[in-house]
């Protein structure tokens with residue numbers, strides 16, 4: 001709506017007046033019935049604005065952490081998906097290795113907050129739903145454009161939520177590339193959100209002065225005074241829940257989802273993620289923490305990882321080949337580091353192995369600009385990953401051979417895997433076969 | 440200025456802002472137009488709006504109306520919200536964890552992790568039952584408290 005829309009029943013004043021008046025007069029069947037059906041006495045600008053304010057404070061976090069995920073993939077190393085995004089991207093920088101929990105927190109927040117906000121989004125949509133069925137749909141060109149932008153806003157958040165939820169539950173039903181869709185969907189949504197907020201912020205601020213949070217019993221819950229946007233029901237029914245009650249209901253829904261989701265990211269609570277695939281340990285042993293991709297799925301065979309396995313290190317025209325016994329004979333370093341998946345779950349474990357910078361030195365590449373790590377895996381999207389210099393030289397950046405005091409299990413990458421502080425899980429390459437240091 | 444406002448229906452900055460918003464979307468649409476799956480993306484985008492506005496909302500609103508009709512006048516304290524709240528909780532969980540509950544990702548999960556997918560439908564029913572039971576208990580407690588007074 002424009003900043004000061006005409007009251008609902010006024011004659012349209014915008015040009016071409018005849019068009020808007022004609023539209024208002026031709027009421028399709030059903031709109032009058034729909035108009036009468038909006039009875040909730042708690043709908044109104046205050047409730048809508050409180051829910052709007054919550055989303056205004058939280059959605060930017062979801063957007064920013066989503067964009068950080070793209071940066072964490074390493075667009076400078078041509079590893080972020082989608083790859084070719086034109087001019088529409090946040091400033092890129094080398095993803096840091098400190099704090100080690102950085103990616104665990106950003107991506108955990110992205111997914112958890114995205115889930116927790118579902119009831120807030122649904123509540124907000126409920127609070128404005130009469131506007132969707134309003135007739136005439138517009139009384140001026142300004143309103144028409146604004147309603148079109150609302151289609152992008154509502155479509156955007158529902159699209160992002162639906163694709164995100166399907167992704168973290170392994171259900172790729174949509175049949176398009178998740179990265180491409182979720183990336184461009186994010187920009188459409190963000191542009192529509194900025195527009196919406198810029199137009200509505202003054203209204204939101206005034207409306208927040210409304211009924212307030214004081215406790216009002218249900219029986220004494222009255223509608224807000226009629227508002228220019230027409231959110232307040234013209235024929236309100238009796239209240240069955242106070243405005244505080246509605247907010248508590250939305251908040252309770254958010255808490256319920258939080259309680260059933262945080263177990264994905266908090267080791268002590270893992271099993272509380274009752275309804276998510278990542279709320280699960282494989283077993284109670286030291287290698288029982290979750291696995292995203294098993295050795296069988298990767299098509300890596302016992303012959304490849306057996307005594308015949310060799311790690312090849314290259315830099316320039318120098319090559320060094322090591323078997324696992326030689327690797328275990330090099331200086332070992334132990335670090336407690338999280339492994340944080342792009343799908344939002346994470347876990348902290350104690351890894352032991354050889355520092356990547358020691359391996360680089362072994363082939364005479366003391367301060368490499370990059371390291372290209374190749375897996376034994378032949379087919380997966382992440383059979384190869386490039387680390388930037390900072391990720392190679394961090395004192396806790398390891399080629400891990402052991403975890404929690406035992407050898408890596410096949411599913412966790414035996415004979416050797418990469419683990420680097422704050423590196424997204426997809427780049428912590430398992431079943432490493434070769435590392436090429438460059439520059 | 441006043442002339443513009445009358446013709447357009449809002450201030451010029453409003454038009455500028457919306458033009459920016461559509462420019463972003465238009466640019467993206469052009470970029471994606473060449474993708475084989477562009478139509479699917481569009482269908483999912485519009486489908487999400489239709490699914491919410493014309494399916495989800497009407498369904499929960501009609502269920503709530505039926506519930507109000509059935510329980511609205513039942514004695515005090517009203518049992519209405521003691522049904523509504525756990526039902527909404529169960530519905531919310533179903534909506535968010537639907538792919539898992541219906542096992543839509545089971546094939547991919549098995550192929551990726553080698554683990555047998557767990558049946559989540561039973562768990563969802565159990566959590567929903569617990570919500571309903573807690574709400575019923577609370578209602579019973581309120582009834583008793585009222586009788587005692």
Ligand code: HEM
Nearest residue numbers: 063066067070081082114160161164165179183186342343
């Ligand atoms: C306000 C809505 C949202 C916005 C604006 C948004 C934005 C983004 C962006 C920009 C990315 C990076 C995409 C890329 O690397 O190509 C991303 C990644 C991701 N988002 Fe969202 N997102 C939203 C909601 C959600 C929700 C609700 C979930 C799930 C519950 C979710 C799950 C994910 C996942 C799993 C990724 C990582 C994908 C990967 O790197 O493999 N998103 N998001």
